[in-house]
Amino acid sequence: MSIPKLSKLEMQIMDALWTKGECSVREIHDEFPEKGRPAYTTVQTMVNRLEAKGAVERAKKIGNSLIFRATLSRTAAHRRLVDEFFSFFDGRVQPVIAHLIQSGKLTGEDIKEAQKLLKEHTEKREPR
Amino acid sequence: MSIPKLSKLEMQIMDALWTKGECSVREIHDEFPEKGRPAYTTVQTMVNRLEAKGAVERAKKIGNSLIFRATLSRTAAHRRLVDEFFSFFDGRVQPVIAHLIQSGKLTGEDIKEAQKLLKEHTEKREPR
């Protein structure tokens, strides 16, 4: 199957797995900031659903607790999100850029960085 | 209340209103490409929900059919979407840009355009 769609909460859980590596539900739960932290069982439910979606798998068992591992890469999940998002704009990036600039999220630095990346990218596919 | 969150289908419906102006449910329905067009009543349901969310209002009645008008602007809805989306990335634009470049969505043209917009933007807020 293709890359599963992940909701916001699911992404937060994956984030814990991606940054901390293999984790128990308890560890994932603790990663949430105290303020607005969901119940332990909520995290548990989401981890189970992620497992059902194939985004996560059981790595091993320590004592009576399961340790999970992300099987879906952060990059793949992000790409999925980006594609999904841009489909709202017919795949056109320009309107999005306009909003980013107006809200001050996109700076000159970012643009410079983008140019560098683009150059690397094109050079890689069209080596002279 | 603040800007309501709109789903994909809801956005498609708003798109019809935004581009065609005031519309009846029938007209909105007809805007969908034949392939994968939802049932008339489905569109109706969504329009009602959009009305409940305050994104749309009844402009007038012609015969026995209602004509709707968007009360939420395309810009506001888009900004909402963009903010929502970037919150997945902690508000950082760079990882998104990387994906865009890798998938070929972001071209040199786009970057040039972005620079122009950014210049205009900064000049407007900090006129020398």
Add this chain to the structure above:
DNA sequence: TACCTTCAACCACAGAGGTAGTAGAGAATG
């Protein structure tokens, strides 16, 4: 061993979104 803690597993439930059917009012037409 008897108790306390910690998990996994399972269950429940509400809200949003997507999908659509049906009933009944009104308009249009022969």
Add this chain to the structure above:
DNA sequence: CATTCTCTACTACCTCTGTGGTTGAAGGTA
């Protein structure tokens, strides 16, 4: 006027998310 078409209004139903309670097994501890 009677029939047919077209809309609105209402209802139903399924899936996905988010949320969290309950139960019972496993492990640790006095």
